[in-house]
Amino acid sequence: RKEVEQDPGPFNVPEGATVAFNCTYSNSASQSFFWYRQDCRKEPKLLMSVYSSGNEDGRFTAQLNRASQYISLLIRDSKLSDSATYLCVVPSIYNQGGKLIFGQGTELSVKP
Amino acid sequence: DTGVSQDPRHKITKRGQNVTFRCDPISEHNRLYWYRQTLGQGPEFLTYFQNEAQLEKSRLLSDRFSAERPKGSFSTLEIQRTEQGDSAMYLCASSLGSATDTQYFGPGTRLTVL
Numbered sequence: 001r002k003e004v005e006q007d008p009g010p011f012n013v014p015e016g017a018t019v020a021f022n023c024t025y026s027n028s029a030s031q032s033f034f035w036y037r038q039d040c041r042k043e044p045k046l047l048m049s050v051y052s053s054g055n056e057d058g059r060f061t062a063q064l065n066r067a068s069q070y071i072s073l074l075i076r077d078s079k080l081s082d083s084a085t086y087l088c089v090v091p092s093i094y095n096q097g098g099k100l101i102f103g104q105g106t107e108l109s110v111k112p
Numbered sequence: 113d114t115g116v117s118q119d120p121r122h123k124i125t126k127r128g129q130n131v132t133f134r135c136d137p138i139s140e141h142n143r144l145y146w147y148r149q150t151l152g153q154g155p156e157f158l159t160y161f162q163n164e165a166q167l168e169k170s171r172l173l174s175d176r177f178s179a180e181r182p183k184g185s186f187s188t189l190e191i192q193r194t195e196q197g198d199s200a201m202y203l204c205a206s207s208l209g210s211a212t213d214t215q216y217f218g219p220g221t222r223l224t225v226l
Contacts, residue, residue, distance in 0.1 A: 008152070032212065043203060043217035044155065087154050091212070098143060098207060099168065100215060102154030 001026050006088050006103035014111055017078045021106045023071045023088030034089040035062055035073050038105065044087055048073070078110045114138060116218035118204050124224045125194055132190045133221045137206030144187050145205040145215060146179055148172065155203055161187060162209075194225045 006023045013019050025033070032051050036044040048055050050071060054063040061074040075082055088103040117136045125131050137144045142163050147155035158177070159169045163184040173179075176194075181187040191198055201220040207213040 004154075041222075043219050045217070046214055049214075089154075092157075098210070098212065098215065099145070099157045099160065100147075100155075102156070104152065104154050 003101045004090050004103040006106050010107040012109045018076045021073045025069050025090045029093050030090050033071050036087040038085045080110050083110045118218040118221050122222050126226050130192045135187045135204030141206035142209040143207045147203040149201040196225050199225045
C-alpha cells in the first residue's frame, strides 16, 4: 500500500460547482497533513495545513478523519483559477528531518 | 524576489553526460531539500541538508547522484552518467529550521536526457 494515495482524476467541473478530493494515508501515527497546489509546470505551493479535525480558509475546507486515516479537501464555488493539481502531503514520522511524502496528485479542471 | 531560486530552469543532455543543478534557498533558511517529480506523479524526496550537513538520503539517490551544500547556503545536485530514466523535474525546497516549518519550493529544473 502506498503511504499516501489520491484519486488522480481528472475532475472536470463547471464553474460554481462544489468538488471534493480524498486522500488516504497508511501511517496511523501521522500527526500533521498538508494540501499543496501545483499549477501546470510550476512548483507546488502550500494551500492548507491540517493539524486537528480540519481547517477552513474561504472556499476551501480540509477535513481529517484519523480513525479512517483519510483527509479530504472541499472546494466550494469553483473558479476557473482553481484549475490545478492538488497534492495531499504527509510529513514522514520516521525522522526529524521534515521529509514530505506526496500523493500522486488530483487534477482539477474547472470549465466555464 | 526572495524566494527559492534554481538554475538552470531547463537542461537537455545526452545520455552519459554529467549535469549539475544549483539551488539558492530563501535567506536564513537552514534546511534545504531536493525532490524529484516525474510526469503524473507527486514529488519524491531525494535528500536534505541541515545547514551544511547532509542528514538523509533516499534510496532513490543512486551512487550517480551527489548533493552538496558546502557553506550552508546554496546547494548543488550532480548527476553523473545520466540515463533516460533521470528525465524529471528536480525541485528544491527550503524551510527555516525545524521539521514542522513550511517548505517553500523553487521553480524546479526540468531535465531531459536524450
